[in-house]
Amino acid sequence: MVTDGESGYCPTTGIYRSLFDSPPxxxxxxxxxxxxxxxxxxxxxxLAFVDAASGDSLSYADLRSLTAAAASxxxxxxxxxxxxxxxxSPNSLYYPVLALAVLSLGAVLSTANPLLTRLELQSQVHHCDPALILAAAELTPKLEGLLPAERPLISIEPFIASLPRGTALPLPELSLTSRDPATLFYSSGTTGKSKGVVNTHGNLTAMAVALRHAWATTAEGPQRGTEASVYACVVPLSHMFGFSVFVCGAVASGATTVVLxxxxxxxxxxxxEKHRVTRLPAAPPVVVQMAKSRGAGVASGCDLRSLKEVICSGAPIAREHLERFVERFPGIALSQCYGLTECSGPVTLCDGVKGRFHVSVGRLIPSVEAKIVDLPTGKNLPPNTSGELCVRGPIIMQGYLGNKEATSLAIDEEGWLHTGDLCYIDEHGLVYVVDRIKEFxxxxAYQVxxxxxxxxxxxxPKILDVAVxxxxxxxxxxxxxxxxxRKPGCNLQEDDIFNFLENKVAPYKKIRKVEFVEFIPRSPTGKILRRLLKTKASIVTHPPRKGYVSAKL
Incomplete structure (x- = not known):
């Protein structure tokens, strides 16, 4: 296929290829x-992993031996x-050990946000039917009784303490294939309720290879080859972004990760400052908070000269925040990346793209190809034209657990994953996210x-109809x-709804404002017309109540 060397676009097929060299x-x-x-x-x-608070650490030798011991x-x-x-579990020094131990046995790792309520955890347990649960000690009370008595609920801290140290146990030898399932992370997909995303060993290994190759080939000076790379991990490891970057990419690259x-x-x-961190993957609120605190808070007293790059991902971030950040941190490059659980992590990276900050989310990672599809016609679109981003490659999920219909809607017969995001790719092969077709x-950075x-x-009992x-x-x-x-004759108030949701959902899922409307606009098939609802609702012109906007998790 003949492609434009600058954009990676092939006019004959309408497909964009990655501008990174193919990894071995x-x-x-x-x-x-x-x-x-x-x-x-x-x-x-x-050092593979370091606990930021205690200073405890795991070398690469420790990581291998403890993984083998945990698997046994x-x-x-x-x-x-x-x-x-x-x-x-929250992030911890031993999260990667437990994850890799599970996978080395050919078992499937499913993760849950520790902020979920018991009811939400019960729903996930019902869906995935785990053989056992590994949980941080402080979380075991809300997990007790969710499994049959014969299936263990294991508290992580005593389990780790019981493992032999310094032993040379081999990793289990199993006749796995690249198509064997490895992880079951939960995502909203393109629409609707949360779905269990099945990623295979082949998917995750391909992601690890792609990240290692991209980082090694674009790093310059002392960072080249990632030998000197030190990452700070504040992204949840229970989220595919954190798992793919820190467990797959950083370990494959031989980097050190400092875990908070x-x-x-x-x-x-x-x-x-203490660990001389060089790269920080983070969600937008971290970037916004860093920019606002510089010179007027804790940031002014810290030596951040080791930090070369902040990678922002997980949600949209306004250009004004990007500009404010680089103004206050002139020595730090601010880039963005884009990914999905269904793609085993990042699909794009800004590595090698010049400039102090990037409005684009970067270029396609190695081994990935894409197309921009016109929604009304289904035709592939050329550079600088917006349409739905579709991606294909070895990182694409196997499917949604127990949901063939959702899988077939997400992945077509040619293997293209329809992301549900409205994007365009420019003449330099840079991807820009314009809007989201999907509803979550x-x-x-959490999906709601x-x-x-x-x-x-x-x-x-007092709600006649509702849309979020x-x-x-x-x-x-x-x-x-x-x-x-409201139902006729009911005097339902905003606080009544806040109270109703209390203890039913995790803090990040809570409704932050209520708008009372006369009707919910729907299509003939009953689908909520959210865009029309946003136009009609007064939320467009009246900002949410301050106390709920800034509520902490």
């Missing part, structure tokens, strides 16, 4: 743990190939499915807003 083949390593722990040349003594211990309690393990259990700006900046809301909140709110829409917010990116039709 990875035919020998099939399982993700075997690839990560056996295929790179990082010295065994190099999990096997002894009955975990077998194909069994699903639900991991519920929970995000706090002061703790983050102190970790950057991005609150502080309107359908889930609508289902809960529709059970309120998004509204832009400077701090959170977007906030969920409920448009409510």
């Amino acid at each position: 083949p990875n035919d020998h390593f099939v399982s993700l743990p075997h690839f990560l722990l056996l295929s790179h040349s990082a010295p065994p003594t190099r 211990a999990l096997s002894s309690v009955g975990l077998r190939r194909g069994g699903i393990v639900l991991l519920v 259990r929970r995000y706090g700006l002061e703790e983050l900046l102190m970790a950057v 809301i991005k609150y502080k 499915a309107p359908a889930e909140l609508e289902e809960i709110l529709s059970a309120h 829409i998004s509204h832009p917010d400077e701090v959170a990116g977007e906030i969920p807003v409920a448009c409510v039709v």
